[in-house]
Amino acid sequence: MECILAREGEQMRRSGWSRRDVINILDFSRSDLESLFELAGKISDRPNSIRRSLNEKIVATAFFEASTRTRLSFTTAALKLGGKVIDLSPEASSVMKGESLPDTVRMLESYSDLIVIRHPSEGAALLASEISESPVINGGDGSQHHPTQAMLDLFTITKLKGHIDGLNYAIVGDTRYARTAASLLYGLSKFKPKKVYLVSPESLQPRIEIKTKIDELGLRTEKLEDLEEIIPEIDVIYLTRIQKERFPDVMEYEKVRGSYEITRNLIVKAKRGSIVLHPLPRTNELPSEVDTLPNAAYMKQAEWGVPMRMAILELVIGGAKG
Amino acid sequence: MGGPNENGNSGASDRRRKRLSEKQTMLVQKISDGTVIDHIAAGKALSVLRLLGNPQARGDTVALVMNVSSSKMKRKDIVKVEGVEISEEQVQKLALIAPQASVNIIRSYRVVDKKNAVPPKLLSGVLNCNNPTCVSVKEKDSVSPIFSLAEISPLSYQCKYCGRKLAEQDILSQLG
Numbered sequence: 051m052e053c054i055l056a057r058e059g060e061q062m063r064r065s066g067w068s069r070r071d072v073i074n075i076l077d078f079s080r081s082d083l084e085s086l087f088e089l090a091g092k093i094s095d096r097p098n099s100i101r102r103s104l105n106e107k108i109v110a111t112a113f114f115e116a117s118t119r120t121r122l123s124f125t126t127a128a129l130k131l132g133g134k135v136i137d138l139s140p141e142a143s144s145v146m147k148g149e150s151l152p153d154t155v156r157m158l159e160s161y162s163d164l165i166v167i168r169h170p171s172e173g174a175a176l177l178a179s180e181i182s183e184s185p186v187i188n189g190g191d192g193s194q195h196h197p198t199q200a201m202l203d204l205f206t207i208t209k210l211k212g213h214i215d216g217l218n219y220a221i222v223g224d225t226r227y228a229r230t231a232a233s234l235l236y237g238l239s240k241f242k243p244k245k246v247y248l249v250s251p252e253s254l255q256p257r258i259e260i261k262t263k264i265d266e267l268g269l270r271t272e273k274l275e276d277l278e279e280i281i282p283e284i285d286v287i288y289l290t291r292i293q294k295e296r297f298p299d300v301m302e303y304e305k306v307r308g309s310y311e312i313t314r315n316l317i318v319k320a321k322r323g324s325i326v327l328h329p330l331p332r333t334n335e336l337p338s339e340v341d342t343l344p345n346a347a348y349m350k351q352a353e354w355g356v357p358m359r360m361a362i363l364e365l366v367i368g369g370a371k372g
Numbered sequence: 373m374g375g376p377n378e379n380g381n382s383g384a385s386d387r388r389r390k391r392l393s394e395k396q397t398m399l400v401q402k403i404s405d406g407t408v409i410d411h412i413a414a415g416k417a418l419s420v421l422r423l424l425g426n427p428q429a430r431g432d433t434v435a436l437v438m439n440v441s442s443s444k445m446k447r448k449d450i451v452k453v454e455g456v457e458i459s460e461e462q463v464q465k466l467a468l469i470a471p472q473a474s475v476n477i478i479r480s481y482r483v484v485d486k487k488n489a490v491p492p493k494l495l496s497g498v499l500n501c502n503n504p505t506c507v508s509v510k511e512k513d514s515v516s517p518i519f520s521l522a523e524i525s526p527l528s529y530q531c532k533y534c535g536r537k538l539a540e541q542d543i544l545s546q547l548g
């Protein structure tokens with residue numbers, strides 16, 4: 051088994067993942083994503099047969115914004131692959147205020163083989179990748195991208211529904227500032243979903259540059275204010291958190307907070323076999339009364355965060371040293 | 373000649389517009405040496421003058437023609453500056469203010485050089501992003517803002533780092 055995994059990892063690396071920056075999911079082709087899902091699937095099915103392909107390699111996590119799941123899942127993934135992890139905590143990064151981002155990145159690059167960065171400024175990961183020779187993975191940049199979360203979301207859909215094409219999707223809550231929603235929309239545009247409903251008040255509909263891009267890519271979307279209207283035809287319900295810190299205006303936040311709380315009574319009306327996803331952590335929009343419904347898939351989704359990040363690390367820096 | 377106008381008769385009003393246009397152009401004398409910038413979108417002549425560093429304030433002779441009829445763009449402005457030849461860098465910026473402008477360099481009443489103000493595909497360090505949380509704004513001491521051309525008309529540029537677009541108005545106000 052170990053040999054098979056190793057050989058497949060090797061082939062996929064040749065197909066274009068090797069030493070690649072992961073900044074924006076739009077940079078990846080459908081077949082790049084499919085080979086990633088295949089490897090993540092093998093890792094999640096047989097967690098004990100994994101080659102320690104990161105042996106001797108050091109992953110640096112640099113989170114300039116609080117994170118639990120993304121940081122810990124990358125850390126766990128690196129450790130499981132036999133790598134080592136150094137961490138620039140948010141506290142340390144605040145001590146370093148005054149140092150420029152490029153200087154910090156140069157330091158991290160010299161200490162490690164790969165950098166996972168999360169930063170409140172849009173474009174921070176792209177900038178880091180321009181400076182660093184080592185691959186950079188975007189763990190979230192402001193309200194712009196969160197590519198590995200979208201890869202995990204799409205992988206979860208593939209695992210649970212068998213495919214991404216031909217399904218109806220509802221992305222609920224904040225599709226304007228939530229980078230998870232933006233990256234998922236970009237990711238979906240690589241596939242052929244039947245329809246994507248953007249369920250949010252007008253003020254939380256996607257920003258113009260996101261809408262223009264997905265239109266250009268031919269993703270069929272429709273805006274809607276009420277999930278209940280369409281819930282019987284939806285296959286994947288994707289909830290997002292409405293995050294105060296993303297809003298340029300606090301008043302705007304106060305107006306829409308809590309407007310997209312779903313309930314158990316609503317989810318029971320959903321199509322048989324449909325799934326509810328959420329990037330977590332959650333706040334009021336997803337009450338725990340939904341957890342015991344068969345549609346609740348967000349715990350699985352979170353659990354697969356580690357195999358997904360293992361697959362990414364394996365493809366980008368796994369295998370031979372150098 | 374174009375199709376019928378809104379009154380339904382095409383020829384007469386086109387001819388009238390052409391005569392009017394010739395008459396208006398003749399309002400301004402030909403220059404012997406200098407720069408003629410034609411096909412400036414109506415209303416932008418003053419921005420173009422500012423871009424040229426307000427040559428009138430230095431005592432150079434300047435002719436401004438505003439709101440002339442034009443077959444190419446309905447209404448246009450024209451700027452003529454006697455004794456001053458526009459620089460390449462100014463042509464670049466001109467392309468952002470007046471993307472359809474054509475530039476003629478005049479010596480001894482003859483056109484010796486023609487330049488088209490074509491908005492460049494990539495702009496580095498000329499414009500700033502207006503998204504306050506963009507990394508090119510937050511780290512402005514160490515990063516040069518880079519924009520790629522998103523649309524020619526109306527002109528817009530997209531920030532390489534955050535993806536936000538600068539609309540024509542934002543571009544104009546940044547160039548003063």
Ligand SMILES: [Zn+2]
Pocket residue numbers: 173501502503506507508531532533534535536
């Ligand atoms: Zn920007």
